Amino acid sequence: MTTAPAVGRPVDRVDGRHKVTGGAHYSADVRPTDRAHAVLVGARVPSGRVTGIDTDEARQAGGVLAILTHENLPGIATQPPLLPSLAGMPAPGQTFFPLQDEVVHYSGQPVAVVVADTLERAQHAAALVRVTYQETPSVTTVAQGRDDAYVPDAIFGGFVPGRSVRGDVEAGLAAADVRIDATYTYAANHHNPIEPAATTAVWDGDQLTLYDATQGVAATQLTVAALLGLSPSKVRVLSHFVGGSFGCKAMIWAHPALAALAARHVGRPVKLSLTREQMFTSVGHREEQEQRIELGADKEGRLVALRHHKLSPTSPFDDWAEPSLGVASQLYACAHYEGVYRLFRANTMTPTFMRAPGEASGMFALECTMDDLAHQLGIDPVELRLRNYSETDPTTKNPWSSTGLKECYARGAERFGWHRRRPAPRSHRDGDWLIGYGMAAAGYPVYGPNNPQRARARLYADGTAVVQAATPDFGTGVATVMTQVAADALGLPWERCRFEGGDTALPGIAAAVGSAGAGMISAAVHTAAARLRDQLVAQAVADSQSPLHGADPAAVTVRDGRMMLRDAPATGETYGDLLHRNFLPDVEASGAWSPSPESHHYGMMTFGAQFAEVAVDPDLGVVRVRRMVGAFAPGRVLNPKTARSQLMGGMLWGLGQALLEANYMDPRRGRWVASGLGDYLVPVNADAPDIEVELVDVTDDIVNPLGVKGVGEIGQVGAAAALANALHHATGRRVRKLPVTIEDLL
Amino acid sequence: MSAPDIPSRAPARAVLPERGPEPVRITLTVNGVDRAVEVEPRVSLLDALRERLDLTGAKKGCDQGTCGACTVWVDGRRVLACLTLAITCEGREVTTIEGLAEGDELHAMQSAFIEQDAFQCGYCTPGQIMSAVALLKEGHASDDREIAEWMSGNICRCAAYPHIRAAIRTVRDRA
């Protein structure tokens, strides 16, 4: 047992043993007795109406319990509005619920749910459901929808305006010494966590329990309750292990409610797992998009004006685009700015959050253009960024709550060996390979929740503690780091603390999205645990039998579960002594936290800098990423082991975004061309170089009690741009599309 | 029959016995234990393990042979349980992640995965570990490049790849 603080130590994951032994039970692993299986049938056309559903053959197949279509599924009670799940309210991924009528809006839209006693029988019967359609013309690509684009009032659940302006961008561009006008195109992306979305629904009378793969159990609970017209008090959601999300389990899609409806219909527990193919049409995606940047600068490379427009398809129901323009409008001092989102209606579901939602695409455009500017002016890319460093948030003029950006540039460059880079493209070789070095800046906002985040801490008389909050751990390490946070606040070794989460029966936490999880949950846990410690100390000093009786509580410290006078450590007693003496089996306290009003007066952002080295075979167009170095300033690092893993994962997502990940609509058929992991390529082990993560220490007293700014997304921001800039440096060729593939480099 | 100049002349049996399509009783040897189970012949080894034998360690990531999350051993060789029919495994030894540890004592690879933080969400991890242990037995872990290539059939969307290599190196070098 150690007395050093637990926070900041590279503690092994507390759930590691479960995960390496197969003992971790994910939502599709729970097996209630008499469980039946539901399989979705998706529309085969992108637009039109269902004219008939012939279920005869399917019904005659063995084991079929029910076939639900718009003709017999009970209608939903209410359709809640689309709000990002961090808001803590019902959070449907789109404001459309399927199986309410015969209209088909997008390919893959559920048109039937088949329930059978075994999975094989449900799958087979689903294939036997004959659906006929009257198909109408569809729009699915930017090329088709470009001329019908409009500027929405707001996107992203109403949180982001369609147009943002500061200064006079036209005048700024006119006055600039240098102008660059560049257009970037992006293929659509899919999250593809290895765990497909899954829900197991169990009714007990009118009480519903859902085992759901989700980033927020309350989001599932509130959304399903609203859709089904149930009180949230009748819906419990459990999510102990989640096999990755990356945003596709951040909003609540149709399948949890459909699982619940199917289970109620057949009177048995029902498991509904999406197939891999359905993961492309059921849980949102990062939309295809086009971004245009017009940038004006003076001769020294200082930005004068920036115009950033984005065009992308959204669904027939919602004005959604990932907020690509946000961080790209905030990172550099630039007096004149105009950002505009343009949308067009398309036959797709509503796109959604996908890791670094917006920042990963918007910063690609900006940081490639900055690289062009550096090249054109003969300024080192790092130096160019330092010249444009903004001491305040350019959008509000508020000071940053903390930065570290300059140090990220310096430390990243040093670790990478940036000084060895010769500026001219094609100036580094290794045998037949052209070598290129590239860099880019990174930023990701620090988001706060809209309502109080709650946790509960309980200390037992044996000196162990349990801390509870409703959040699931979908790979972030939250269960591990919250154990550490609670331990320090209670003055216990972390080994004597345990975190419980993933259950709406526990104190409420909003969905852990937007890299906000560690900050807001640690705030709640810290508050609860500190309150419990204060309560115990208060009881001790009030207890005439305690050695601490009459002491000033402020003079008491706790270490290894023993309360003592800071200046006379020999005077004190353990928590256990206090509890035993007072016939207390345990003591409990709750805590809640909301962002301070003061935080509104600051710009809050996590900063970083990305560096990459690529090798290009110029004959064959083959790219090998040799190394990536990322320097990040994410505020307090609760656990460097898990934090580094998340940052590394984000950087490798940048690699996938840069070189591999793409899906396209076949415009004639209105369907995605890739529908599995064999054709939607994500990086495999052989693609992934060793990754170096440099953590830059910054203290932040504004964002939350522990100064945690988050690590989930920042690793990806700028990584694709650093790689594209390295490709430019290697080959002299500027590719303005993602992903960059072999044909772009031949 | 093997070489081309020794053609087979064995007479054909009139009819091969046929089982199914309704559920048939089969016995699978899983982690050294004989387990009787009723399955239709179309049931995959993965679904037999997960849905009938309560062994949910092997995971379904794609059901198409494209991710590796369902990796188990059949007769000691790493294979994909999603593309293997359960009934074809009669008479063969199936080993899953649940059979790797010796009681409470983790296999060295399991411990190394924890130490090296070779996973985040953990969903691909059983498949990664079954692949990693097999990889060492196959003798394809001489350097990082080889490890990376021979572990590329196991996708980790959290992208813990460098740490997975580190875990494998650790166990290799301890041996």
Next chain:
Amino acid sequence: MRPISYSRATAVADAVAAVAADPTSDFLAGGTTEVDLLRQNVLLPRRLVDINDLPLTGIEDRPDGGLYIGALARMSEVAEAPAVRERFPMVAEALVLGASAQLRHMASMGGNMMQRVRCGYFRDASSPCNKRDPGSGCGALDGFNRGHAVLGVSEHCIATHPSDVAVPLVALDARIHTEGPHGRQVHALDDFFLLPGATPHLEHPLEHGELVVGIEVPGLAMARSSCYLKVRDRESYEFALTSVAAAVDLADGVIRDVRLALGGVATKPWRARRAEELLRGAPADIGAFRRAAREELAAARTTPLNAFKAELARRTVVRALATLTGTEHAS
């Protein structure tokens, strides 16, 4: 997946008789194609005849220095076999660069010869596809066809043949041995893979119930100096965009003999006979390689999305030959 029934055979004759007598029975070997496409409802057999217990797993030396590879030898076993690695390195390399370690443990050599295309329109049972549903049309022709074939295509089908190992085997003039209702047959590998033409649903000259029992690889001294070069978007676990199997017999800077085949670009493993012809007797220099590659790809029929594959194939040929002959290749 439809309900299926199952039989397990222990003798070749039993397996052949069982399938030959029943148009709704299929053989089941490694299952990596069969089970996948059953689940996609692309293949619809009533019964599977499991042939994994048949004694067809050997890898045997032939008197001419060649090999006879049993149809049920697994890809991984063949890749590791010393005789294959020493005498036919391009075969071992093609095997190791295919699929993943797990799939290579499962997939048999015979099954590899019989694997189906990866075209998304073929795999999606509701898309038009002349191969899966003759006469229904081809979704790929004016669909998303970046990965599709540029050689051997027809107006009915442009699906790329997916096998890696078939590429060196076709270069080596390998022969497929089968047992069928009409006894033993031997098919030259180049004739074993049919061009789609107007009948893309016919992929092999096999009758129903005819079982691949082995692959005969004739001895070829120069195959000891051979290589397989594969180009793809992802570094591993992906089918080829282009690939080249090449073996060269070089003397005094002159190519005395050469074997060359292409993968990833054609509707069948593509023996580059035109290029071989031009290279035989030519100096081993970049000019000769480029000329040969250009001529071989002259017949390429491309789409806007896959046009790059013709150029990439040319460059892959040049690179493979340059590497094999130790020729400087300018970039």
